[in-house]
Amino acid sequence: MNDSRLNRPIIIDLPKICDPRGNLTFVEGGAQVPFEIRRAYWIYDVPGGESRGSHAHISSHSLIVAASGSFDVELDDGQQVSRFSLNRSYKGLYVPPGYWRTLDNFSSGSVCMVLTSTDFSEADYVRDYDLFLKMKADHAL
Numbered sequence: 001m002n003d004s005r006l007n008r009p010i011i012i013d014l015p016k017i018c019d020p021r022g023n024l025t026f027v028e029g030g031a032q033v034p035f036e037i038r039r040a041y042w043i044y045d046v047p048g049g050e051s052r053g054s055h056a057h058i059s060s061h062s063l064i065v066a067a068s069g070s071f072d073v074e075l076d077d078g079q080q081v082s083r084f085s086l087n088r089s090y091k092g093l094y095v096p097p098g099y100w101r102t103l104d105n106f107s108s109g110s111v112c113m114v115l116t117s118t119d120f121s122e123a124d125y126v127r128d129y130d131l132f133l134k135m136k137a138d139h140a141l
Contacts, residue, residue, distance in 0.1 A: 016090040035117035043112040051104035061117040069110025076100040078136030
């Protein structure tokens with residue numbers, strides 16, 4: 001997938017194979033998502049009222065999927081905030097680097113799956129919101 005729209009967050013429709021025995025959805029790096037997948041992790045058992053995320057990435061691209069249940073993703077580019085409600089396992093939210101993300105409003109039993117373009121590196125995280133805003137203003141992010 002090589003698309004100029006991918007410099008901003010977008011919802012990506014993932015393949016859905018319907019079968020009376022149960023549906024199947026898959027993701028292939030470079031096909032459904034605009035990056036090769038280097039890491040996958042999932043968030044679950046989030047207590048009511050809690051949020052996750054609250055950071056930005058310098059270079060890592062992400063695809064966020066509600067594998068089960070639902071939750072919201074708030075994305076901030078330093079000037080504008082957008083909110084996405086994820087509740088279908090065949091829809092993913094593509095997030096390029098440089099967006100502050102916060103996940104909240106988790107339904108009971110929800111599972112958030114995240115696919116990323118990089119291996120884990122603490123150096124890729126911006127965890128201080130004021131620093132994030134400064135880096136955006138300085139065009140360092």
